[in-house]
Amino acid sequence: MIPVHLNELSPTDVRGTFPGFAYQLGNLFAAFIVTIEAIVATNLGTAKSPNYGLSLALFSLGAFLAVIILAAIGREAKGIDFIKESDKEMAAEAAAVVQPSLGE
Numbered sequence: 001m002i003p004v005h006l007n008e009l010s011p012t013d014v015r016g017t018f019p020g021f022a023y024q025l026g027n028l029f030a031a032f033i034v035t036i037e038a039i040v041a042t043n044l045g046t047a048k049s050p051n052y053g054l055s056l057a058l059f060s061l062g063a064f065l066a067v068i069i070l071a072a073i074g075r076e077a078k079g080i081d082f083i084k085e086s087d088k089e090m091a092a093e094a095a096a097v098v099q100p101s102l103g104e
Contacts, residue, residue: 005071033059 003019010018037055045051 002067002071005074009074 003023006019006022007015014021037052037059038050040058041050041052041055044054
């Protein structure tokens with residue numbers, strides 16, 4: 001669901017690369033989470049028996065809630081024809097390029 005939503009949000013020129021870039025950026029930010037989960041697991045359990053299950057559940061719950069909230073408040077491109085919108089954007093760009101040259 002998330003890559004489809006990212007495709008709806010991305011501009012036409014970067015629609016093919018934006019979801020992958022966003023996912024890899026998420027991996028970069030999430031790389032340190034494993035260390036934090038281990039610290040939380042140690043604090044939830046004992047030194048000999050950290051509670052990794054509860055720690056992972058808490059972080060998963062946080063991620064699920066973040067996705068639900070951000071998807072709910074984000075804008076939606078429901079019913080849009082991406083090809084027609086792309087044509088409109090290209091026509092607007094062409095008009096912007098031609099218009100300044102007419103004034104010269």
